[in-house]
Amino acid sequence: MSALVQFPARRTTLQEATGAVPAFRFEGLHKTFRSKDGADVIALHDVSFSVARGEFVTVVGPSGCGKSTLLRILAGLERASRGTVELGGQRHSGPSRDVGVVFQSPVLLPWRNILDNVLVPAQIQGRDPKVARERALHYLHLVGLEGFETKYPGELSGGMQQRVGIARALVNDPMLLLMDEPFGALDAMTRETMNVELLKLRERTGATIMLVTHSIPEAVFLGDRVIVMSPRPGRVTQVIDVDLPATRTLDLINTERFGSHVRGIRTNLNASGGLDG
């Protein structure tokens, strides 16, 4: 990373925050949606946890447990009904330059080539075009898409498109990377490869990552910590420190310790009625 050219005079709350401050923190978070028939639906009920800088936290739970809502609040796309969201020790509402986002569908712009797609956030935030270009090329290289810069999204496979989405989320060097089921649309084999590559990428960038998934093994494989959520109402039922080695390979999936983590989460979700729907 040291060789990579940085945007000049970057001032963000997260970078200025001192070491003890968590990357982000939820405190007593509630979110209620008004459904079409006028009834209130509780999407999030009293969610509190904090994530240290450089930590990879995964949020796992079945549909309707509010995990995506949680991510959307952190991305500034939804507002909490009650409670506090802090980003780098500062109260947070609305989209932030400190945050990069990857959704389940890569949503690339079909009229822009791959390089220009990665440059979108840099252009929105008015970054120096030369620096942005160099950084975009760097991240395209990092996600294994060197040589595809002038291709168009329609020419790439789903997995490759999602890598473009990840490079795009990283181009402004966000302190926090939010991923909402980023590999949910990929086939199982591509998905495993992408998981391994995501861990490598994390090692090289040192970014704080929150990844939302409904796959328990994926959550355990990727996370330093797994936040388990249950629906009706959406709440945190379990927080697990994953005591697996920092450098993880796919072989890990067959180990007893990995299996016991997965079983533990599944039992917990069953007990809280999470897997019935």
Added chain:
Amino acid sequence: MNTANTENIDFEPPAPWLTPMRRKALIAAVFVAVVAAWQLTVSALGVSHLIFPGPAGVARSICDVFLSGEVWPHLWVTLYEILAGFALGAFAGFLLGALIGQSALLELVLYPYVVAFQTVPKVAVAPLFVLWFGFDTTSKVVITATIVFFPVLANTIVGLRSAPRDQIDLMRAFTASPWHVFRMVRLPHALPYVFAGLDIGIVLAVIGAIVGEFVGAQAGLGYLILQRNFSMDAAGMFAILIVLSAIGIVLHSLMKAIARRVVFWAEAFTDLSRGT
């Protein structure tokens, strides 16, 4: 996608026997068959050439009108009316469409009037336009513009709302302003729709100009058709109709060619006309 590699894009493969040469031959053969059927029908039924001319008479009339140079001033007048009316109508349609497409409130307030205006047959209001704008080309340009206006407007509105929600959310998460979202996502997403509207508009523009000229004009192809009608020159009328169709086909092809370049990512504009 024709500016980039097309090798890994799924196009329905053309039938193996349909080589470019054979394709051209097929097009020519169909043309010859249609003309022959026309001639045979006219000869077999013994219809008078004053009522329904055969292809030979029409061909002669086309040659005459071009060789004598009679058609040119009229052709330029009508072409001007078509293009000026199209430009005016397309511009107004796009502008209002962009406004309405941005706001549900504007749609609620304005769209009923747009629909009401569209429901009025333009032929019926054409005499009014002639009354207001005179017998020269201005009234025809205005009539043409009113006809082009609606398809462009309707397509622009739909197009601006076609951007996937995820894409807009992503832009917002990257701190995009509404203007960024419009310029970088909504507008490009709308362009294939806008071009579909323009394509309909350019063909309707030909009709608009002729409708205007029929109500009252001193020049133009529509005026020429009326003149030949008065002098019972059916072959001459056919000749002008064919010139009009040719104008329509050329303008439509031009529009398609422009669309293919501008909205190269939209498959609707790349598939059909490949290789022609």
